[in-house]
Amino acid sequence: MSTQANNDVTTRDTWEEAEEAAETTLAQQTSKLSLNANAAEFRPNVYAKEFIPSWLPQPAQTLSEPVVEKSESETLADILVEGTPPLPKPAPVTENETEKKTAPSSTIATASTSTQITESAPEEQDEHVDAELLKELYGKEHLNVVFIGHVDAGKSTMGGNLLYITGMVDQRTMEKYEREAKEQGRESWYLSWALDTNKEERAKGKTVECGRAYFETDKRRYTILDAPGHKNYVPSMIGGASQADVAVLVISARKGEFETGFERGGQTREHALLVRTLGVNRLIVVVNKMDDPTVCWSKARYDECVTKLTPFLKGSGYNPATDLQFMPVSGYTGANLKDRVSEEVCSWYSGPSLLEYLDNLQALDRKVDAALMMPIDMGTVVVGKIESGKVSKGQTVLIMPNRRAVEVSLVYNELEEEIKVGLCGDNVRLRLRGIEEEDISTGFVVCSTLAPVKTTTAFEAQLAILEHKNILCAGYSAVLHVHACVEEVSISALLHSLDRKTGRRSKRPPQFVKKGQKVIARLESSAPICVESYEDYPQLGRFTLRDEGKTIAIGKITKIIESE
Known part of the structure; x- marks a missing residue:
């Protein structure tokens, strides 16, 4: 009996081994179907229901496009998210391919292909981002506008009135400012209080720090940068102007005030020159206070201001035909700020209002695809x-x-x-x-972690000497203003002088330079600073040098010397 039982067990084991061998052979056959050359080997799940292929074996193929479908909105979003390249549109799906998607091996092949595409693409793409796409996803275009000009030209008053007429400051708040200003004997200053928020600025009627405010129209979003006009606060003005896209030069048409601001001691000249140096290529010159009793919207006074300003602005690098726009306004009454001034008040001007002109400015070229x-x-x-x-x-x-x-x-x-x-x-x-x-x-x-800004303590730059009583030699120290950075620098060497007419470099280094000359010099900073060459990033490669409260020189970085 025991012998027969042992034979039964042996026979049963033999049958089980035969079945296992048959299953193994079947698994090997199904794993060799080779639907995709890049697909991982198929390993069946022993606990799953029996899998019966519904297609015939095909030769290995390489998928040229990923099968993973994405919605249109997800694809558009991928263009803007750093590190995710946009996927191409999926190929038309046939019935047989639909069946393949249900198979585990096909799913693995698709995932493998998608992984390879992601890994082969760099984290930051230089994909073109369409302007219409940006507008659709992120709304209106943003514009930074800096108000510059001599002290008491009416910059803060004009900015405050813009906030009021665009609805950013309500009437109740403005009435409160008017009441408080009247109590302090500053009734005409109440509009400026929307921008001048601290007690010192309100008491003196002078902007000290570069104020910020925000408003929007039907076409664009705006940030106002209200720069201080007093010469003691020029560094604050530089910090604000370095972030601007458009500058509004506010000129007072009142008798005596225009002349004071435009003379050598005034800030009209220096502000206009500084914003041009800082890369602001569009300048709107608003002749303010046209409602003043000494002016009364006089065309003769307006033309006088324009005639005196144009040659200077042209010499500063502005093209009168393309870069400049003159317009008469009243920052206090709001005339010609949002709506055009009426013909009854000013019959000789038929141009656009300030906001109308800003809204219709050509779209700026933004480096959205560049490194952060x-x-x-x-x-x-x-x-x-x-x-x-x-x-x-x-x-x-x-x-x-x-x-x-x-x-x-x-x-x-x-x-x-x-x-x-x-x-x-x-x-x-x-x-x-x-x-x-x-x-x-x-x-x-x-x-960006992939393309960090350059850091250095020494660089070569082209300098244009604007104003200095004495000659400049190697060893001269000044204060460098580049983007938001302020650092002490010294001229360690004068390398080449530049010919005024031809721009050619001298073979020998000059011993000194003086006002009106251009020079290639090597500068060294007291601490590491973040800069780029002017050709690569203009906003990080242009700078000003100041000393004793005056702008001594303007320059652009031509070569960065790597720190050892």
């Missing part, structure tokens, strides 16, 4: 204008020059509303994670 560059203006919740690229929530960025990698936890717009992505040209606030307040200073740059 954002000079820090202030804070741990850092504030600044994005000069190139884009920044999004959750992105890892680099703080230069201290090379700290941090995460962007939140992005805010001008109204301090949370947004997903900030684009080139936007003024944004970034809440950073992984860095302390003492590790960030004004002039540092938020940049």
